[in-house]
Amino acid sequence: MPGDRIDLGSYFDWYRLALERGWTEGLPVSPPTEERVQEVIDALGMDPAEVLGSVPPLFGEATVEQVAVNCVMAGCPPEAAAIVVAAVQAVLDPAFELAPVQVTTNACAPLVIVSGAGAADLGLPGGHGSFAGQSQALAGIGRALRLVLRNVGGALPGDTSGLVHGHPGWLSYAVAENVRSEAWPSFNTSRGFSESETCATVFFCQAPFSMYVAGTPNRILNVICATLPTPGVNMYFGGGQMLLAFAPKAARELASAGYSRSDVQDVIWRRARYHVGRLREADVFGVDPHTFYWGARRTGPLLADLADDELLPMVDSPDDIHVLVTGADGQWWVAFCAGWGEFGGSAVTRAVRWSKPRESEG
Amino acid sequence: MRVISPVPRYKGLVVRLARRPGTLDGALIGVLDNWGSRNPDGTTGMYPLMAELVVALESRFKIERGCWIKKAKAGSPPTPEEFSRLTRESNVVINGVCLSGGSTSGSIYDAVALETAGVPTVTLCHPEFENMSRRYATALGMADLALLVVPAPTGGNLAQDASSTAGQRIDEVVLALTDPTIVP
Numbered sequence: 001m002p003g004d005r006i007d008l009g010s011y012f013d014w015y016r017l018a019l020e021r022g023w024t025e026g027l028p029v030s031p032p033t034e035e036r037v038q039e040v041i042d043a044l045g046m047d048p049a050e051v052l053g054s055v056p057p058l059f060g061e062a063t064v065e066q067v068a069v070n071c072v073m074a075g076c077p078p079e080a081a082a083i084v085v086a087a088v089q090a091v092l093d094p095a096f097e098l099a100p101v102q103v104t105t106n107a108c109a110p111l112v113i114v115s116g117a118g119a120a121d122l123g124l125p126g127g128h129g130s131f132a133g134q135s136q137a138l139a140g141i142g143r144a145l146r147l148v149l150r151n152v153g154g155a156l157p158g159d160t161s162g163l164v165h166g167h168p169g170w171l172s173y174a175v176a177e178n179v180r181s182e183a184w185p186s187f188n189t190s191r192g193f194s195e196s197e198t199c200a201t202v203f204f205c206q207a208p209f210s211m212y213v214a215g216t217p218n219r220i221l222n223v224i225c226a227t228l229p230t231p232g233v234n235m236y237f238g239g240g241q242m243l244l245a246f247a248p249k250a251a252r253e254l255a256s257a258g259y260s261r262s263d264v265q266d267v268i269w270r271r272a273r274y275h276v277g278r279l280r281e282a283d284v285f286g287v288d289p290h291t292f293y294w295g296a297r298r299t300g301p302l303l304a305d306l307a308d309d310e311l312l313p314m315v316d317s318p319d320d321i322h323v324l325v326t327g328a329d330g331q332w333w334v335a336f337c338a339g340w341g342e343f344g345g346s347a348v349t350r351a352v353r354w355s356k357p358r359e360s361e362g
Numbered sequence: 363m364r365v366i367s368p369v370p371r372y373k374g375l376v377v378r379l380a381r382r383p384g385t386l387d388g389a390l391i392g393v394l395d396n397w398g399s400r401n402p403d404g405t406t407g408m409y410p411l412m413a414e415l416v417v418a419l420e421s422r423f424k425i426e427r428g429c430w431i432k433k434a435k436a437g438s439p440p441t442p443e444e445f446s447r448l449t450r451e452s453n454v455v456i457n458g459v460c461l462s463g464g465s466t467s468g469s470i471y472d473a474v475a476l477e478t479a480g481v482p483t484v485t486l487c488h489p490e491f492e493n494m495s496r497r498y499a500t501a502l503g504m505a506d507l508a509l510l511v512v513p514a515p516t517g518g519n520l521a522q523d524a525s526s527t528a529g530q531r532i533d534e535v536v537l538a539l540t541d542p543t544i545v546p
Contacts, residue, residue: 004367014365023368031365057467058501060370069368099471100437100464103494151368160497162463162490302404343437343464 002049003065005034018073023151027171029073040068043078044085045355052085053092056099057161058154062088070147074172076140080122083137084144086200086350087112091145097344101204102155105162106234108204108340109169110149111243112141113324113347115177115187118198118358124176128328131175131208131245131335142174145202167207175245181325183251184261190323191349198352203322204345205243206234208335213250215332217257220250221264224334225271228314231284231292235314236274238341239294242315244268245335247327265318277308294342322347375503380477382540383453390428391416392452392481394472396436396465406432411486411512412456414528415535422532428452437464439472449479454539458486461514466491470498473507483507484538488514508538 008014014031018024030036041048041064048065055062067088071081091098091110101110114124125134133139149155157163163170177187186195193199211227213220224244228235235242244264246254254264274293279285285292285303295312296303315321327333339345383389393412401407408416408430419425429451431444440448448455457473460466469485476483487495487509499507510531515522 001371002366003370006365006367008363008365010363014363021369031363032368034364034366037366057498058372060372063370065366066368066370069366073368097435097438100467103467103498104437104463106463147368152370154369154372154501160494160501162466162494296400302400302402340464343435 032069032072036072037068040078040081055153060152062152071144074140074143076144080137086352087145090202090348090350093348096348100344103161105164107165109173112174113201116198119176126176126178130326142172181248183255201349203347205337205339210335228272229274234338240341241320241339243322243337245324247333250332251325265321269318273311276306276310377503380480380482386423389453392428392455393430394457396433398432410524414524418528418532437468455483460487460491474502474504482539
């Protein structure tokens, strides 16, 4: 069903209307005129009436036209809109569990990870400030997805969403892979896609927490493994998945010492563990200890019965640790983004379907 | 300047509640539990307030314990097999708990699905999530969904006060599951 048409006098009439109707949190949004929306639809080469799915919590239908409208409002350039469509398809995949994701109290937001051949083509900065939206396309992609979730799905904190804090990524949360890092094959390959494709992965996660990991490969891994397993992070309560975003310098250091991406996942999974004795010493088990550690909620022994030297995993398997290379060369940073745990928002990837073939994709 | 609204026209669903039985005598009481508890022997048990509500119903009516489903994920529906078992082996259901955003979404979705399948359902909800529960139920077409708004346990002790809360609130549970006037 085509969206309602509204006649307005000026940009400021539009912006006032958008604020009154709650179509933006407050940031300015571009007016989605019929002409601008048509430009996006033309770039997509899709039927504007095509329904991508129903978006909770209010179950509005995400048509291609509705997505295009929100792309225009977000300032997303028409040539990047195909990435937004892929991201919308990813969040609508049942594996993403969008219904609880849209309304949780947890301070996560859907992060769009753009990886593979097309990222650099579009001028998406996988280098300096890669999480900081340093291009119209990257900022627009993250913002467009947020506006679709807000305007089509109706997720409004304090009304239909229980969000307690959130984080600034609620406004726009997107990151591009550094395709020139020369550390490991593209992130695409760890998601079952080829390097030559362009992919959008959506992962529901907290804001990046940057760890300084300078040193030898061993020290890089030691710092990560000693820093992560703390009882306040989502992984203690929820398990699920996490993202480690390596700056190229740290990734290359590991790669040159022979560590593949899966080696890194495996080492971190085996060594970043909760130490029962330290948890006991810190008195964090609580009245109902089963409640608070994900593994103990399922089956197995009660935490109170475990010996001090037992080690508890943060997540179920090494595959639940996503390893991305992004950011600039300058220093040895690794950003940790905690997912929401087993409750929803696990990473889902879609290949971007361009309306015209791109040279970079061969 | 002509702009296109970024908001779709929502469907405006209206779904009727299930017919109420009039009395709970002879009823099979089902429980759809998103949280559960761990027993001292390590096995998984029922969420304490739900367990106490079942005990309170047993003290008043000749009921039978029907199906208890402990969901794998609070925010997601039970499996189709679990749902089918629940509707087959229960005449009424105690559902919940809406104690976070995700569990609210999951429990309200489940309650609407159960009512639509003809099973009267009451959903436990913490006060912080009452408004969200009602908004979500309305979006799913069931604005008059029965909620039992109960205070959150303090200090993470789920068993605390469960028995006295059940005793104090059991009349509301009975009314929600039996009052024929609840169905317009």
